[in-house]
Amino acid sequence: MPIGRETPTHSELAQLLRGRIERGEIRAGDTLPPITDLMDEYEVSRSTVRSAITQLASEGVVRTAGRKGTIVQPRPERRRIRRSQVVTRSTAGMYVFPAASYADEVWVTHGTPKASHEAAPPVVTDVFELEAGARVLRRRRVMSPEGEPPFQIVDTWLSPQAVEDAPRIAEPSTGPGGYLDRLEEAGHGPIQWTEHTQARMPSSEEARLLEMPTALPVLQIALVGCSGRDNQPLEVTIRVIPADRVELVSELVRDESAAWPREGRQ
Structure with missing residues (x-):
């Protein structure tokens, strides 16, 4: 995270991850980086990462799959x-x-x-x-x-x-x-x-x-x-x-x- 930038809230982190998905950096069927990696990358707590993932899951963007991690859902055809x-x-x-x-x-x-x-x-x-x-x-x-x-x-x-x-x-x-x-x-x-x-x-x-x-x-x-x-x-x-x-x-x-x-x- 750039120096001087405030630590993101869970909603802001969810938006950052959603943006990466929409840009194709993380594609449908891929798993999100592990929680510890996201904690290090965005300098946030474990609870913040988990809350962000929960928010994305509630919106249908991702789904949790146990040991497989958090999987990005395909976007439904309009x-x-x-x-x-x-x-x-x-x-x-x-x-x-x-x-x-x-x-x-x-x-x-x-x-x-x-x-x-x-x-x-x-x-x-x-x-x-x-x-x-x-x-x-x-x-x-x-x-x-x-x-x-x-x-x-x-x-x-x-x-x-x-x-x-x-x-x-x-x-x-x-x-x-x-x-x-x-x-x-x-x-x-x-x-x-x-x-x-x-x-x-x-x-x-x-x-x-x-x-x-x-x-x-x-x-x-x-x-x-x-x-x-x-x-x-x-x-x-x-x-x-x-x-x-x-x-x-x-x-x-x-x-x-x-x-x-x-x-x-x-």
Whole structure:
């Protein structure tokens, strides 16, 4: 450490090590230098090194592997969600919404999809105008591209009115076209959707299902579907994705007022 420089705190040491990783000085799959080497190099205590490593591990930058030391984690591939705002149908007859995937990519479900009545989060009870903590039908899937770790949690919450009008949406198999076709057949078509996106910290359950650290934020994309009959909300589908695995891409379109060349100018 250069003469006259203050001894780094554990957060500063974590930042220094993170910088070396980002610059490629320490690559994915490599182990960090031993604790004693880092103590000598940065003139810090053992507890400072350990706290810095703990911070990096909580962020998913490294993982501890016992006698093998501390291993640098590979950076997850970022997938693009293109905000085309276009809803289509697949060849299998299912509605397809803008998603974090590439063309021709095969996605799979981890574990068994579940349909059960659960205590709904505030975003759901607010939309359905229910009491806080009300139990609502939830259909849950944990998904990823084929051969990859869990990428996103997809929770579809269905209103009591939706279940009353289309009871089959509470069954494990909802039939061709899925629960949305059952709702539209019950007189709610065409359903219209509004999308709400926000960043937040994950719950411990979400972090466990997505195999991610709790210190990293997630991107929450909530799709609210309203009945074509009375415009009342029927479903809230919430996708939860680790924020370091995805980016939003939107194409900007010029309004007539922004046309070029400007009127009256050459």
